[in-house]
Amino acid sequence: MGLSKTERRQRIRRRIRKVSFGTSTKPRLSVFRSNKEIYVQLIDDTKGVSLAAASSRDKDFSSLKGTKSEIATQVGKAIAEKAQKIGIETVAFDRGGNLYHGRVKSLAEGAREAGLKF
Template identity: 75%
Template sequence: MKLSKTQRKYRIRRRIRKVSSGTADRPRLAVFRSNSEIYAQVIDDIEGKTLAAASSRDKDLAKVKGTKSEIAGAVGKAIAEKAKKAGIEKVAFDRGGNLYHGRVRALAEGAREAGLKF
């Protein structure tokens, strides 16, 4: 029986999370994408804490106009700046079951441009 789109996404998400875990030295950059918004968090899984977060709903990013991909790139730059303020240089990228394409790719490239290393 064929998997639905959401079942496939959750299967990929579980497979990614099995091998990638955030530590204090290299936390996990988790991306959640809804139909209209995009969210990013830098997470230390060992402590169970979010070290930095940014989303397209933040007040400073809500003013950014453009396509969804351009807004995602701005979120990537914002999360990289917040992570650098917290002293984080390297992260493990967790695309959350989404394909590395479109808004997820734009967020990753924005974070790389701002100096975050994956």
């Protein structure tokens, strides 16, 4: 019997986390995607702290209309701006077991457009 959808995602997530590690100079850009929303945060794994976060639930995005992919692009731009304010230019991308497609890809492209490198 094959793996369920959630078991498969957890296996991929563990495999990604083996190689994706964040430091204070190059934090991990962690993405969580639910059915309605998308959340992203910059994490310093050496200290175990979150340096910055953005999500589609923030007050800035409550008035936005559009598809979930368009909103994810705006969230990517927002996290890139927050990263630049605290002096971060490069990050390690952690897609959280999700496929690099759709909203996750839109978020990554939005962050790259705003100047974040990964």
